[in-house]
Amino acid sequence: MARTFTEAAIAGIGQTEFSKASGRSELQLAAECSLAACQDAGISPHDIDGMITFTIDNSDEVNLARCLGVKDLAYTTRIPGGGAAAAATIYQAMAMVNAGLCNNVLIWRAMNERSQYRFGQNPNQQMMSYQSGNGTGSLLWCVPYGAMTPASWGALQAQRYMHTYGVTNRDLGYISVQQRKYAANNPAAWFYGKPITLEDHQNSKWIQEPWLRMLDCCQESDGGVAILVTSLERARDLKQKPVRILGAAQSIPYNVEVISNYYHDDLTVMPEAQGVAKRLWKQTGLRPSDMQAAMIYDAFTPHVLLQLEAFGFCKRGEAAEWVKAGGMAIDGELPVNTNGGLTGEAYIHGMNSMAEGVRQIRGTSPNQVQRVQNVLISSGMAGAILSKD
Amino acid sequence: MTAPTDPPAAPKPTRIAPIVTLDAKSFWEAADQEKFIGQKCGDCGKFTFPPRPMCPHCHSLNRQDVELSGKGTVHAWTIPRHPHPFGFRESPIVAVIQLAEGIRFVSNVVGVGYDEIRQDMEVEVCFEPTMNNHKVPVFRPRSK
Ligand SMILES: [Zn+2]
Numbered sequence: 001m002a003r004t005f006t007e008a009a010i011a012g013i014g015q016t017e018f019s020k021a022s023g024r025s026e027l028q029l030a031a032e033c034s035l036a037a038c039q040d041a042g043i044s045p046h047d048i049d050g051m052i053t054f055t056i057d058n059s060d061e062v063n064l065a066r067c068l069g070v071k072d073l074a075y076t077t078r079i080p081g082g083g084a085a086a087a088a089t090i091y092q093a094m095a096m097v098n099a100g101l102c103n104n105v106l107i108w109r110a111m112n113e114r115s116q117y118r119f120g121q122n123p124n125q126q127m128m129s130y131q132s133g134n135g136t137g138s139l140l141w142c143v144p145y146g147a148m149t150p151a152s153w154g155a156l157q158a159q160r161y162m163h164t165y166g167v168t169n170r171d172l173g174y175i176s177v178q179q180r181k182y183a184a185n186n187p188a189a190w191f192y193g194k195p196i197t198l199e200d201h202q203n204s205k206w207i208q209e210p211w212l213r214m215l216d217c218c219q220e221s222d223g224g225v226a227i228l229v230t231s232l233e234r235a236r237d238l239k240q241k242p243v244r245i246l247g248a249a250q251s252i253p254y255n256v257e258v259i260s261n262y263y264h265d266d267l268t269v270m271p272e273a274q275g276v277a278k279r280l281w282k283q284t285g286l287r288p289s290d291m292q293a294a295m296i297y298d299a300f301t302p303h304v305l306l307q308l309e310a311f312g313f314c315k316r317g318e319a320a321e322w323v324k325a326g327g328m329a330i331d332g333e334l335p336v337n338t339n340g341g342l343t344g345e346a347y348i349h350g351m352n353s354m355a356e357g358v359r360q361i362r363g364t365s366p367n368q369v370q371r372v373q374n375v376l377i378s379s380g381m382a383g384a385i386l387s388k389d
Numbered sequence: 390m391t392a393p394t395d396p397p398a399a400p401k402p403t404r405i406a407p408i409v410t411l412d413a414k415s416f417w418e419a420a421d422q423e424k425f426i427g428q429k430c431g432d433c434g435k436f437t438f439p440p441r442p443m444c445p446h447c448h449s450l451n452r453q454d455v456e457l458s459g460k461g462t463v464h465a466w467t468i469p470r471h472p473h474p475f476g477f478r479e480s481p482i483v484a485v486i487q488l489a490e491g492i493r494f495v496s497n498v499v500g501v502g503y504d505e506i507r508q509d510m511e512v513e514v515c516f517e518p519t520m521n522n523h524k525v526p527v528f529r530p531r532s533k
Contacts (some may be wrong), residue, residue: 122475138439138495140408144525145497146474146481147467155467156485156495163465163508206470209480209503214471254445262485262493263438267465 008097009235009242010090010386012041012228013355018190018346021115022222030059030110031067033224038068041228042239043104050075050096050105050229054085054349055134059110068106075102081381082134083297084258084272086350088382091248093229103230109351110224119220119347122148138260151217151300153259155208158302160267162211165317169210172301173201174323176215176343179298182330183340186366190219191344216301218342225351227358232389241389243361246374247283248384251275258381259299268317270303273310276383281312284385286374288312291385293360293369294334294376295353298341304328307378308336330367338367350379357386402518403476407525413440415454417523425514425526427457427490438492459514460531461488463498466506476520482506486528500529 014036016022016029038045045068051061052075061076075096079085086109093105113119139153147153161167180196183189196215204214235242253271255264264271281287288311296307305319313334314322322328328336339345339356346352357375359365377384409417419426428437430444431451443450464487468480482498484506498506499517512528519525 121472140410140413141439142483142495144405144407144519145483145495145527146469146477147483147495148474149469149472152467152469152474152483155469156465156483159465159467160485160508206468209468209470211467260495262465262495267485 003100006097006100007232008094008229008245009232009389010227010245010358011043011230011235011238011240011242012037012039013226013358014038014040015188015225015352015355016110016223018188018221018223018348018352020220020222022112026110026112026116027059027063027067029112029222029224030064030108033110033226034064034068034106034108037106037226037228040240041230043228043230045069046071048104048106049073050093050102052077052079052089052092052105052107053109054079054081054083054089056082057109057111059108064108075105080134081258082136083299083349084379084381086297086354086379086382087248087377087384088250088379090227090229090245090354090377090384091250091382094245094248094384097229097231103234105229106226107229107351108224108226109348111348112222113347114220114222120149120151120217134258136258136260138257138263142260150259151207151212154300154303155211157259157261157267158300158306159211161306162302164268165320167302167305167320169213169216170198170202171320171324172216173198175298175301175304175328176201178323178328179337179341179344182338182367183344186340186345189340189345190221191340211302212300215343218299218347221346221348223346223348223352225348225355227351227354236389241362243358244387244389246286246385246387247280248382249276249279249283250382251279252381270306270310270380272381273307273378276378276381277311280383280385286385291334291374291376292372293338293357294336294378295357296336297350297353297379298337298343301343303380304336307380311376311378330369335367335369338365338369353377361386361388402520403478404517404519404525405476406519406521406523412442416440419454420516420524420526423516423524425457425459426454427488427492429453429455436490436492438494458489460511461486461494461528462509462511463506464493464509466498468503484528486512494526497527498529499527
């Protein structure tokens with residue numbers, strides 16, 4: 001069969017509830033959200049022919065395929081980098097559909113990362129082994145020094161930026177307050193109906209003094225999210241309005257790694273996000289001003305600022321002021337993380353914010369932005385631009 | 390059981406010992422001898438960290454371990470508060486040290502109060518013991 005270039009689109013999204021104790025296996029969460037994404041699209045799970053997730057997910061491809069009754073899988077991959085690879089799943093699904101190699105690509109993420117183990121705590125024996133593929137090549141060098149948690153690695157990565165531009169912890173609070181405002185209006189969010197004030201933020205305990213407080217950190221959550229990618233042409237005949245994948249990219253510049261990322265030249269920038277931005281703008285011919293909303297990986301609040309600057313929404317060092325002036329609010333220049341983000345909605349490693357990007361294009365977000373044509377998705381080392389058909 | 394006549398033992402180190410990979414073995418063995426070494430390419434002469442089997446600049450496998458000056462500056466720092474880091478009585482100051490040789494190294498700054506730590510302050514290497522009789526390089530304010 002001759003292969004031709006095929007446009008790709010997102011046809012379905014599915015998720016479980018987001019909780020602190022799901023009460024069932026990670027595989028069951030994976031199966032439930034995957035089925036929900038297929039039903040949302042109106043395709044049979046039997047017809048899935050591609051499966052993509054990213055590292056630090058315990059649900060096995062073949063076991064999940066067995067649950068869904070996948071008849072004949074043509075492609076599987078598990079992308080390195082943990083959460084930084086979230087948007088790289090869209091990138092690879094797009095590429096498989098573009099190349100005509102797959103018709104129904106399932107992307108999934110399902111974890112009991114609060115009830116079964118604790119992501120934010122000191123590492124246990126299993127985590128100390130630091131399997132390759134997590135994208136954090138130098139973590140072992142941090143552990144004897146008491147940097148044992150994602151927050152400690154993240155604070156160390158963001159500190160020079162904060163120092164250089166005089167960004168205080170109070171400045172970060174504006175991000176938390178805005179995202180919790182979005183979450184408070186999102187029935188699926190863990191913090192639905194629970195907005196916070198800047199004082200709440202400032203009263204939350206130090207996690208990394210004097211840079212990160214509790215309310216600067218993403219949650220630990222149980223839950224699953226799945227996304228179904230197919231061709232644009234086929235998506236037009238399915239249940240939902242198609243969400244075009246206009247462009248998608250990954251970037252891992254020399255000496256950059258996930259979170260223990262201290263070895264590249266300039267620690268006041270995020271070179272991986274700059275690389276993603278460069279590729280996305282080139283691929284699509286679009287500019288920052290063409291985006292009506294953005295979903296930006298917010299494991300820790302300062303990384304929202306670094307990504308806003310990397311993508312060119314703000315000049316270097318100006319993102320904190322931009323946020324303070326209401327830039328990421330619903331009526332701001334660029335609404336950001338309108339689901340409440342990973343701090344407000346849940347921490348399904350960026351997948352839940354990508355699903356929110358789809359809702360914004362469909363017009364079904366609980367915090368719907370008016371007249372949306374394009375939404376940027378960024379997980380730091382990868383990104384995508386979703387668009388209206 | 391300890392006999393009542395034994396002299397009181399020094400408190401046992403509680404810091405976690407380094408997790409040693411084959412490519413970093415010589416580094417940690419040198420640290421046990423209170424030597425702070427770095428990887429220098431035997432062909433192009435460039436320094437590389439973290440240690441790796443191949444020089445990324447000229448692809449030489451001729452890897453040399455040379456003693457470093459041990460001098461550097463505090464490039465980034467944080468104080469882990471919650472959860473309390475395992476193996477420390479008081480929260481340590483964790484820092485990225487910019488070394489004189491142009492490479493960076495994650496470590497602790499010791500011998501300074503929490504309110505005395507300054508961005509880019511000059512530091513020099515010293516060593517602290519860990520569990521299982523190992524030592525790790527840490528940094529203290531540079532003596533004049
Ligand atoms: Zn060389």
